[in-house]
Amino acid sequence: MKPDHYRALIRLGLPIVIGQIGVIVLGFADTLMIGHHSTEGLAAASFVNNMFNLAIIFCTGFSYGLTPVVGSLFGQKKTDGVGGILKNSLAANSLLAVLVCLVMTILYFNLAHLGQPEELLPYMRPYFLVLLASLPFVLWFNAFKQFSDGITDTKVSMWILLGGNLLNIIGNYILIYGKFGFPELGLTGAGISTLVSRILMVIVYLILFFGTSRYRMFRQGFREGHVNKTDFSLLNRLGWPIAAQMGMETASFSLSAIMIGWLGSTALASYQIMIAVSQICFMIYYGMGAAVSVRISNFYGQKDIGNVRRIAYAGFHLILIMVVCTSVPIFLLRNHIGGWFTDNEAVSLMVAQTIIPFLLYQFGDGLQINFANALRGIADVRLIMLFSFVAYFLISLPAGYLFGFVLDWGITGIWTAFPFGLTSAGIMYYLRFRYKTKKTL
Numbered sequence: 491m492k493p494d495h496y497r498a499l500i501r502l503g504l505p506i507v508i509g510q511i512g513v514i515v516l517g518f519a520d521t522l523m524i525g526h527h528s529t530e531g532l533a534a535a536s537f538v539n540n541m542f543n544l545a546i547i548f549c550t551g552f553s554y555g556l557t558p559v560v561g562s563l564f565g566q567k568k569t570d571g572v573g574g575i576l577k578n579s580l581a582a583n584s585l586l587a588v589l590v591c592l593v594m595t596i597l598y599f600n601l602a603h604l605g606q607p608e609e610l611l612p613y614m615r616p617y618f619l620v621l622l623a624s625l626p627f628v629l630w631f632n633a634f635k636q637f638s639d640g641i642t643d644t645k646v647s648m649w650i651l652l653g654g655n656l657l658n659i660i661g662n663y664i665l666i667y668g669k670f671g672f673p674e675l676g677l678t679g680a681g682i683s684t685l686v687s688r689i690l691m692v693i694v695y696l697i698l699f700f701g702t703s704r705y706r707m708f709r710q711g712f713r714e715g716h717v718n719k720t721d722f723s724l725l726n727r728l729g730w731p732i733a734a735q736m737g738m739e740t741a742s743f744s745l746s747a748i749m750i751g752w753l754g755s756t757a758l759a760s761y762q763i764m765i766a767v768s769q770i771c772f773m774i775y776y777g778m779g780a781a782v783s784v785r786i787s788n789f790y791g792q793k794d795i796g797n798v799r800r801i802a803y804a805g806f807h808l809i810l811i812m813v814v815c816t817s818v819p820i821f822l823l824r825n826h827i828g829g830w831f832t833d834n835e836a837v838s839l840m841v842a843q844t845i846i847p848f849l850l851y852q853f854g855d856g857l858q859i860n861f862a863n864a865l866r867g868i869a870d871v872r873l874i875m876l877f878s879f880v881a882y883f884l885i886s887l888p889a890g891y892l893f894g895f896v897l898d899w900g901i902t903g904i905w906t907a908f909p910f911g912l913t914s915a916g917i918m919y920y921l922r923f924r925y926k927t928k929k930t931l
């Protein structure tokens with residue numbers, strides 16, 4: 491394995507990882523501030539955030555259909571085509587925003603019928619509405635981010651994410667607790683802060699793209715390009731399978747949150763804390779996975795399959811190192827993590843009990859992230875929908891119900907199902923990538 495591939499992946503992936511860490515810090519800050527404001531707010535945030543995480547991950551997956559197209563065009567130095575495909579991506583993401591907002595609105599009107607604790611509904615409803623208003627801005631930001639990542643300009647999205655998340659944390663402090671003359675809004679204040687930061691991040695990208703020399707070579711293609719059936723169809727053909735794959739993975743967690751809600755507010759609050767911890771690992775691994783996808787798409791555009799395979803395996807080696815670096819401190823701190831977020835001892839004890847099954851799926855999570863992105867880089871995304879359905883809906887969710895309720899293991903049993911789903915998905919993605927790249931050679 492050439493060391494050049496490791497260096498290139500680190501150089502490309504590190505800004506993405508840092509940007510993702512900014513998202514992680516925001517998630518931690520949200521959970522810490524809400525948890526210390528009220529346990530009810532923490533439990534309500536757990537449920538609503540899991541529902542919106544499903545929507546956001548699904549939409550983010552759709553936007554990833556742009557990456558192999560931009561990466562391939564950029565590898566062939568077709569800058570006009572890059573600008574044109576970005577315009578089509580913004581149009582496709584806008585249409586998806588309408589559809590997803592409609593689905594989430596229907597969910598909002600059915601919150602009372604999902605078996606959640608009655609006392610949490612007054613906290614859930616206003617927070618849900620504010621996050622709903624922010625969804626279109628997430629999709630527009632995703633389109634610009636995948637464009638800049640696809641042309642290997644990953645530092646731009648890093649700085650925008652870090653700035654936006656810092657602003658969000660400051661807004662959380664002011665609005666959750668009512669500082670500097672603002673009213674104390676609790677959980678709703680956290681939602682308003684998120685909405686404002688997402689709007690501003692899109693505005694910054696618009697200013698950079700249309701008002702600076704950085705993207706001058708792509709602006710001409712954007713202005714002269716048209717939303718057309720060919721490009722629009724291509725983005726949808728690539729985007730929907732990726733969205734379905736990531737959506738089903740996230741759904742295994744979000745639907746598990748509904749099952750955990752059946753166990754009560756304490757279990758739901760502990761689940762929110764563990765999701766915040768889980769996102770640390772997922773976001774870090776996915777930052778490197780995104781770099782794998784970009785690098786592979788560049789070489790795939792040049793028909794260099796040998797380097798496509800080398801990059802995929804180098805990326806997995808780097809992710810394995812990340813798995814060790816994140817898992818060891820989490821294991822050592824397993825009895826203290828819950829206390830960082832809440833003073834409720836019952837919640838802290840539940841968090842400690844779920845750490846072991848959480849650690850068991852880190853290898854599988856790294857495996858599926860790396861090879862899902864490798865498949866995305868070579869634009870082979872159709873079968874990942876089937877693989878995801880098998881892994882998450884036929885394996886993970888039924889296992890969660892079996893372990894959690896039939897065997898009566900509670901929240902620990904529901905978490906025990908995740909290693910089965912994620913690892914089986916990773917194995918299927920790996921076998922598919924190996925088959926496709928061997929076939930091409």
